[in-house]
Amino acid sequence: MNDAPATIGSEKEVVRAARSKVTVFDIFLQFLIIGATSFGGVVPYLREGLITKNHWVDDKEFVELLSISQSLPGLNATNMAVLLGDRLKGWLGAVAGIVGVCLPGAAIMFAVGIFYRIHGDHAIVTALLKGVAAAAAGLLLATVIQLGKKSLAHRFDLVFVLVTVLAVNRLHLGVPKTLVFVGLAAILFHYPRQTAKEGATK
Amino acid sequence: MNQIPALIRVFAYLSILTVGGGMAAFPEMEELTVKVHHWLEFHQLIHLYSVGQLAPGPNMMMIVAIGDWAGGILGAVVVLIAFFGPTALLALIIGRLWAKLEKWPWRQSIQDGLASVSVGLLLAGTLSMGKGAVTGWTTGGIALSVLLIMLWRKINPALLVLGGAIVGGIVFMPK
Numbered sequence: 001m002n003d004a005p006a007t008i009g010s011e012k013e014v015v016r017a018a019r020s021k022v023t024v025f026d027i028f029l030q031f032l033i034i035g036a037t038s039f040g041g042v043v044p045y046l047r048e049g050l051i052t053k054n055h056w057v058d059d060k061e062f063v064e065l066l067s068i069s070q071s072l073p074g075l076n077a078t079n080m081a082v083l084l085g086d087r088l089k090g091w092l093g094a095v096a097g098i099v100g101v102c103l104p105g106a107a108i109m110f111a112v113g114i115f116y117r118i119h120g121d122h123a124i125v126t127a128l129l130k131g132v133a134a135a136a137a138g139l140l141l142a143t144v145i146q147l148g149k150k151s152l153a154h155r156f157d158l159v160f161v162l163v164t165v166l167a168v169n170r171l172h173l174g175v176p177k178t179l180v181f182v183g184l185a186a187i188l189f190h191y192p193r194q195t196a197k198e199g200a201t202k
Numbered sequence: 203m204n205q206i207p208a209l210i211r212v213f214a215y216l217s218i219l220t221v222g223g224g225m226a227a228f229p230e231m232e233e234l235t236v237k238v239h240h241w242l243e244f245h246q247l248i249h250l251y252s253v254g255q256l257a258p259g260p261n262m263m264m265i266v267a268i269g270d271w272a273g274g275i276l277g278a279v280v281v282l283i284a285f286f287g288p289t290a291l292l293a294l295i296i297g298r299l300w301a302k303l304e305k306w307p308w309r310q311s312i313q314d315g316l317a318s319v320s321v322g323l324l325l326a327g328t329l330s331m332g333k334g335a336v337t338g339w340t341t342g343g344i345a346l347s348v349l350l351i352m353l354w355r356k357i358n359p360a361l362l363v364l365g366g367a368i369v370g371g372i373v374f375m376p377k
Contacts, residue, residue, distance in 0.1 A: 035259040040360035042260060068300055070320075071313045073221045074289025077260035082293040091294060098290050102282065105259025106266045110278055112253055113267025120246065123376045129249045131370015134341035135363045136252035137332040138348030140225060144328055145353065147222070148321045157318035164322025168229050169329055175219045175230045179319060187315030192307035 011058050018055040022088050024096045030054060031081055031100030042077035042101065046084070056088055070151065077101060153190065160186045205272040206280055208239055213265060213284035220289065222320025224262035228327030241272040248334040255363045340373050 030049055038045035043066065050056045057065075065087070069079035078098050085097025119125050148161065160182055167178040212234045219227040228251075235241045242250075250264035257263060262285070269281030296303075303309045336342050348362045 038258045039256075040358040064300075065297070067313070068297060069293070070222070071316050072289065072293055072296055073218050074286075074293055075220060075224050075260045075262060078286055078290060079293040082290045083297045086294055086297055094290070094294055098286060101259060102263070102286065103259075105254075105257050105263040106278075106282055108257045108259075109250075109254055109263040109266045110270055110275075112257070113250065113264070113270050116246075116250065116253070116267065117271060120249065124371070127374035127376075128367045128371045129252065130337075130341060130374050131344055131366040131368065132256070132363055133248050133252040133335035133366075134344035134370065135348045135366025136255045137328065137335040138345035138366075139255065139352060139359050139362060140324075140328040140331065141345070142349045142352030143223075144225075144321060144324045147324065151317040152321065153314040153317065157314075157321075160315075160318035161322040161325060164319050165326045165329065168323065168326035175227065175323060179219070179221060179323070182322065183316060183319045185315075186318050187308075187311050190311040190314040192311050 011055075014055045015058050019088060022056060022093075024089050024092045027085055027088055027093050028096035028100045031085070031097045032103060035101040036104035038077075043080065046077075046080055050084060057084065061087070156189070157186070160189070205239070205241070206277060209269055209273055209277050209281050210284045212239065213269075213281045214288055217285045217288045218292075219323075220262075221316060222324050224260075225327035225331070226320060226323035229330045232330060235268055239272070241268055244334055248331060251331065252335065252363070256360055340369075344369055 034042065034045045034049050047062060051059060051062055065080060065083045066076070068083060069076045072079055078101065081097035081101040082094045085093035085095070087093075089096070116125075120129075152158065152161075164178055164182050167173040167182060168175060173181075216227045216231055216234070219230055232244060232247060236244050236247060247268075250267050251262075254261055254264040265281050265285050266278045269277040269279070271277075273280065332345065336345050344366045348366060351357060351362060352359065
């Protein structure tokens with residue numbers, strides 16, 4: 001858990017050295033700390049804790065795992081915990097990672113749920129929550145816009161975005177059917193084209 | 203009535219719908235937890251989700267509260283496992299296969315295709331949630347302000363949610 005000494009070796013060697021000493025408990029503890037302190041989004045804290053502080057992964061691997069996380073179902077935070085934990089210490093590391101990152105937030109929301117059930121109808125609580133919910137809605141929309149800017153590969157993808165929204169919110173087709181139909185259409189739209197750059201792929 | 207089997211079924215099902223983020227499953231979550239099973243009301247779902255933005259860790263932890271309300275502490279535990287277990291297992295498997303999938307030409311197609319659908323699902327979830335959260339000029343103003351600040355500046359989102367609470371408290375507090 002100590003900061004790596006200022007070795008002259010390359011980043012890869014630092015990571016290899018740090019990784020060889022990691023235990024499942026180290027992973028659990030580090031993810032527990034991240035789970036308890038990551039206010040406002042987990043991924044930046046993962047980067048800070050795993051790359052900068054512990055040197056368990058390098059930047060390149062982190063970005064690669066993040067891209068896997070984003071294309072799988074599941075939250076980014078928990079998918080990252082599983083993928084990183086598995087790379088560090090196999091499936092036990094994955095379990096330690098996801099349990100650690102979830103535990104503090106789960107305990108807090110358990111307590112919040114009890115409090116809300118008792119006091120949720122108080123005028124003060126309702127007033128505060130109206131503001132919180134409105135802010136959360138604005139926050140969500142900002143997140144969607146940022147994700148869209150970053151991850152949409154083609155201008156035409158906006159059509160798939162629109163069709164998905166209409167299918168779920170207007171036609172009430174349900175998320176699974178929408179996912180299958182629009183998803184398939186979008187995947188076919190991006191079918192693997194044989195370009196000069198990809199000439200080597202079989 | 204024992205709600206545990208229903209909690210497992212519902213949250214394991216919601217788990218696999220969270221493509222792109224937890225919000226992708228929100229419309230279905232509203233349908234199942236509010237309209238079908240009556241574990242809570244729509245405004246409560248929105249409140250719990252929103253308060254969850256102030257808690258550290260993954261942002262769908264409010265499901266624990268739903269589990270507790272419907273099935274006590276066992277319900278809370280069961281919901282956690284049902285909601286995070288299936289996708290965790292999938293991430294573990296795909297994570298290990300990834301190196302092999304690297305050479306598969308359709309991998310990039312799937313990633314690019316799912317990107318647009320997952321943005322659409324997140325947007326659909328955001329709009330469903332927004333319909334319940336933005337109910338007038340004040341709430342609209344708060345949401346718009348947060349949106350603009352987020353797009354203009356790099357700032358911790360939890361602080362903005364806290365700001366929303368303060369504005370809400372001042373405006374909506376009964377005199």
